[in-house]
Amino acid sequence: MTRDTQRRGEELRTHILFVAKSVFLEAGFERASMDTVATRAGTSKRSLYAHFESKDKLFLAVLDLVRELYLGKLMTPAAYADEPAEAVTRFCGRFQQLILWEPQVRTCRLSISVAERLPGSAHAYFDAVFAATHERLRDYLAQNYELDAASVAEDLLARTTLPRLYRTLLAVAEPLTEEPDEKALAGHVDLDAIRRVVTATLPDRR
Structure with a gap:
């Protein structure tokens, strides 16, 4: 060849x-x-x-593509701000913005719909989006704070994103229909609410 x-x-x-x-x-x-x-x-x-x-193999490959595209847009907390608490705030906000974008909501629903028939695909989607996000936040917290980085990262992501995500998945709330441009972050998510959660959770570094 x-x-x-x-x-x-x-x-x-x-x-x-x-x-x-x-x-x-x-x-x-x-x-x-x-x-x-x-x-x-x-x-x-x-x-x-x-x-x-097979269609199964194609679907798994599509989820690999979703992971690549998603992580390229998400980046790491360090890319958002020099001050750690603000970096974590904006990272959590960006995660919420990306996961609530309509195509991503539909992908999540699609993965849930085939979870029993193709458990590997559901695992792949979870690893691609949720586990990878947790890993990036955990590593950043471990580098900047003395705490149980894994559990704090899980807690922050759950408290800042999951309630709105659940409402959106169940069609109680509307997904984001605009392209999730980082420049539009403040208009798409409530950064002040996320900032309050982050400030109350992370120790003072001064």
Whole structure:
């Protein structure tokens, strides 16, 4: 296989994943078909199956793509501010903003809907979004505070995000429909409320 052929193969695989992501979100797992993905991607079923041997494998690969896109947008707490408490505040706010964005809410619902049939996919989504976020916050807290970083990170994420997420998943509250641009963070989430939780939880570093 030449380098050009390999690159074209990688580009097609990535293209298929973005198309499949849209198909799964629009149709749901059960109604989404490999035929539809192939047609929408402008490729043959033979080519599609050469990259992904089953719909299950394709769905898991889509979740890997979701993880890559999500973590690229989330970054780490250190990227948001120099002062640790403010960095944690904005990181938790950014997590809430991203997880409440409509496509992400639909992805979460989709993963829940197939959890019994494909428990591996639900685990993959949890690891991609929740576990990875917890890990980044835990590591930052461990570097900047003397505390039980793992439990404090879990507590902060739960208190600042889960109530609103639950309401959104159950359609009690509306998801965010605008692109979750970091510049719009203050308009999408209540940073003051998150700041109060963070300030009350983290020890004074002075």
